[in-house]
Amino acid sequence: MKKIILYVIGLCLLGICLVALMFDTNGANKAYVEKAEAIVDSVYKYYGIEGTSLLRENYPFDSAFKAGYLASEEQANRSNPYSYLWPYSGSLSAVGALVEVTGNKEYVRLFNERVLKGLEEYRDDKRNPTAYSSYVKTAPQSDRFYDDNIWLGIDFTDMYLATENKEYLEKAKMIWKFIESGMDDSLGGGIYWCEQKKKSKNTCSNAPGSVYALKLFKATGDSAYFKHGEFLYHWTKKNLQDPEDLIYWDNINLEGHITEWKFAYNSGQMMQSAALLYQLTGKQDYLKDAQQLAEACYNFFFKDFTSPEGEQFRLLNPGNIWFTAVMFRGYVELYGCDNNDKYINAFRKNLDYAWAQMRDSNGLFNSDWSGVKKDEKKWLLTQWAMAEMYARLSGTMK
Numbered sequence: 157m158k159k160i161i162l163y164v165i166g167l168c169l170l171g172i173c174l175v176a177l178m179f180d181t182n183g184a185n186k187a188y189v190e191k192a193e194a195i196v197d198s199v200y201k202y203y204g205i206e207g208t209s210l211l212r213e214n215y216p217f218d219s220a221f222k223a224g225y226l227a228s229e230e231q232a233n234r235s236n237p238y239s240y241l242w243p244y245s246g247s248l249s250a251v252g253a254l255v256e257v258t259g260n261k262e263y264v265r266l267f268n269e270r271v272l273k274g275l276e277e278y279r280d281d282k283r284n285p286t287a288y289s290s291y292v293k294t295a296p297q298s299d300r301f302y303d304d305n306i307w308l309g310i311d312f313t314d315m316y317l318a319t320e321n322k323e324y325l326e327k328a329k330m331i332w333k334f335i336e337s338g339m340d341d342s343l344g345g346g347i348y349w350c351e352q353k354k355k356s357k358n359t360c361s362n363a364p365g366s367v368y369a370l371k372l373f374k375a376t377g378d379s380a381y382f383k384h385g386e387f388l389y390h391w392t393k394k395n396l397q398d399p400e401d402l403i404y405w406d407n408i409n410l411e412g413h414i415t416e417w418k419f420a421y422n423s424g425q426m427m428q429s430a431a432l433l434y435q436l437t438g439k440q441d442y443l444k445d446a447q448q449l450a451e452a453c454y455n456f457f458f459k460d461f462t463s464p465e466g467e468q469f470r471l472l473n474p475g476n477i478w479f480t481a482v483m484f485r486g487y488v489e490l491y492g493c494d495n496n497d498k499y500i501n502a503f504r505k506n507l508d509y510a511w512a513q514m515r516d517s518n519g520l521f522n523s524d525w526s527g528v529k530k531d532e533k534k535w536l537l538t539q540w541a542m543a544e545m546y547a548r549l550s551g552t553m554k
Contacts, residue, residue: 184551188553192550195546198519203215203539223236231291231298278292285333288308309332335365359425434446458470513526523535
């Protein structure tokens, strides 16, 4: 009997050791954390520029690259040896996600000593309010986008919530002042897209603007942030949601014309906002909104797929990988509310498949989830988005 007891105890201890090997001290799944780490290492190896913390936009580097996401054709036509702010900002999200799920101080050090050092090259305090420009400050003055700055503000707020370092919160508050300067009463409220071209109010500034404000409320307890977050949620829902399929349109101009493009990140941020509002208020209507939108996104942004090995699952549609990563944030937030793992498992299937099928010999990712199409150049933001998703997935598997 004694031997049996000792044998059972040994098995239990072995199980505990195996669990310890699978999960880090914060409970995040180590296998996915290690995947995120590997991508971060590859980014700095292939996109890094010696003597600076800045990064290239693409690999291999293309000096003739023209960004199609800017508001100014003149700026796009300039020679740009460094990445624009938007792709660079993915470093804050990816490394910040690793900090959130693991609590590892090495990631905090990386965030402070490399990520933030590079970000300072985009900081513009010559214009008021201070904010981050779309290109480095050593170049001719560039446009400032409200959505670019909102993504940074969300990352800084998340870093504060994860570490309680007040320096991050001060940066988040500073950026919010810039966002407030992009609000007015046209169209009944809302945030513009670009400071220099106030012609439209876009879901990509208002939906994450709501998320940002609600996170600032969680960080500070200041009800003014909550009011902004709730207002922006309802404003976006009223003005930019397609009532037929519930997916969000891209923008509305000052004449009331809607551009009906549908991108994953826009709906994903409204899903996250609804989930946050449910957490903060307990109102079932917000949870219902988030759950209905989650199913709508699952129907719209995924498709049936059979792998070459015969495995059947729902594959993410082709498109901007970072848009998908931001949509995943909404699913993760909702999962924390209802523990429905249907959508998390769908992402897990895609990310497992992506690790085997989407990477090249340098460990960099193509943009086709099926693994068939290969990109001639690998975009920086795609790599950061993949790192962020693996990190966030690790946190759902505690």
